[in-house]
Amino acid sequence: MKFLLLLAFFLMLFFYYKIYKKRKLNRKEKIRITEMVKDEVCGVYLPKEEALKVEIEDKVYYFCSQECKDAFLKGRSERA
Numbered sequence: 472m473k474f475l476l477l478l479a480f481f482l483m484l485f486f487y488y489k490i491y492k493k494r495k496l497n498r499k500e501k502i503r504i505t506e507m508v509k510d511e512v513c514g515v516y517l518p519k520e521e522a523l524k525v526e527i528e529d530k531v532y533y534f535c536s537q538e539c540k541d542a543f544l545k546g547r548s549e550r551a
């Protein structure tokens with residue numbers, strides 16, 4: 472009976488370890504997925520999901536703030 476309890480204990484430890492390992496892996500994947508993009512105006516790099524996005528002629532531009540976005544759009548319209 473004691474042996475069975477010990478076995479159950481080790482099985483539990485084993486499964487906890489497996490779950491722990493899996494979680495650690497998921498966290499690593501998340502870090503890898505976080506893509507950095509460049510602000511076309513001030514040249515700053517920031518995570519893609521935090522950047523402001525503008526799509527012009529099938530090209531996507533990223534900006535750190537509304538000011539940079541406005542400056543870019545203004546610069547484009549002045550050039551055109």
Ligand SMILES: [Zn+2]
Nearest residue numbers: 510513535539
């Ligand atoms: Zn910027």
